[in-house]
Amino acid sequence: MPKASNTTSCLLCDSALVKNGKTAAGTQRWLCPTCKASSVRKRDDITRKHQLQRFLTWLLGKLSQAETDGLTGRSFRHQTAWCWHVTPRLPPVTIPPKYVMIDGTYIGDWCLLIATDEHHTPLAWQWCSTESQAAWEALLRQIPAPLVVICDGGTGVRAALREQWPDTLVQRCIFHVWMNMRTHLTLRPRTPAGQALLELGKRLRRIKDADQALVWLQQLNDWHTVYGHLTTERSYAKRRLRNGLWDSPTGKKWWYTHDRLRKAYNLLAELQRREHLFTYLRAGGPKTTSRLEGGINAMIKQALRLHRGMTVEHQKRAAEWVLIERAGLIDTAGTMPVAKEITPQKRRPRFTEPDPGPVVYDTGLDATEGLWLRRGWGGRG
DSSP states (O other): OOOOTTOSBOTTTOOBOEEEEEOTTSOEEEEOTTTOOEEEOOOHHHHHHHHHHHHHHHHTSSOOHHHHHSSOHHHHHHHSGGGGGBOOOOOOOOSOOSEEEEEEEEETTEEEEEEEETTOOEEEEEEESSOOHHHHHHHHTTSOOOSEEEEOOOHHHHHHHHHHOTTSEEEEOHHHHHHHHHHHHOSSOSSHHHHHHHHHHHHHTTOOSHHHHHHHHHHHHHHHHHHGGGGGOEEEOSOBOTTSOBSSTTSSSEEETTHHHHHHHHHHHHHHHTTOSSHHHHHOSOSOSHHIIIIIIHHHHHHHHHTTTOOHHHHHHHHHHHHHHHTTOGGGGGGSOBOOOOOOOOOOOOOOOOOOOSOSSOSSOOGGGOOSOOOSOTTOO
16 A cells, blocks of 8 residues: 655655755745655645645635736636535534524526524525525424524525424514515505505514514504595406406406405414514513524625626535524534545447458449539630
8 A cells, every 4th residue: 555645754665764954935845865865745635635724715705816816817727616615514403493484586597595593693594496485484394493583584494483483582674574574565655554554564664572572563553443444345347358357456356456455464463463573572582583684684785796607516515604694603614524526437439340441343433534514714725
């Protein structure tokens, strides 16, 4: 079995080596007094450690590859190409956190689901194509059920919470509630009912204690007493078109006259019925996911913007390293596993018949046989 290159004995004659100055790069040079062979000790582990540190300094910083390398980016890419195969991983969560915020951000055609605790430390992540129930359940299974979860309230996450964390209290992100109301009512509703409901949405963001919440709920009930009949009013189409549909905005025979107003009110009423509006008042914790979106998600987008031009797979890897840095585990990068690089198999050459060489006897015509009529000069004098 051949010896390692960092041994203190000669690789040729097995004699003990002695120091023999240093190279131009400052590396210790060793000399064999018997066979006079000169060598240096190589530490591939230290070399790879420094390469990974340089790679992460570039990936999580603002410098370009050329500025990080000091020369050109080509040598940097050549030396750190293996770093893309290091798989970042978060340690498993064994103690149930008190508060968990969950949200998703899109990178190309991929969606990154992220879960953080009350200190905004990443707990887990999950890649998916869409924010489906299966994707959210895969994320929630990585974390013990907390006391309160703060989310934006998508259809998939609600179903996943019922399956994985049925006893966990839910706080709907108040900011997302306000944005949904703006979508339904706009910022300048035309009707008094829309204006009054929009004002309730603005007051919802400023509630800080239980007394203010009770006043707000009473105001919502008063609004329904005055304007509730508008949410059930219907309009009917007068005629049917040739294609079989009715001459209406929905193509049906009837529709809700004040559909947007109805959706805005039902949003607030449904959240209150499920007790997802004021969980932060009785159980504590944040009431929005803004710190997750404006913190970690913004850091991921900033890293991708600084190093734009990466492939989608490299963008996904960069987002994972941002989460590792946010979790304070960047010093453990050298202990993370390296995925085996898959080298594509070379295609087999197509089978081609051997060249038979020049034709000896054939039925094809040849210009040398003189069988065609010639025009022009043709070599004649």
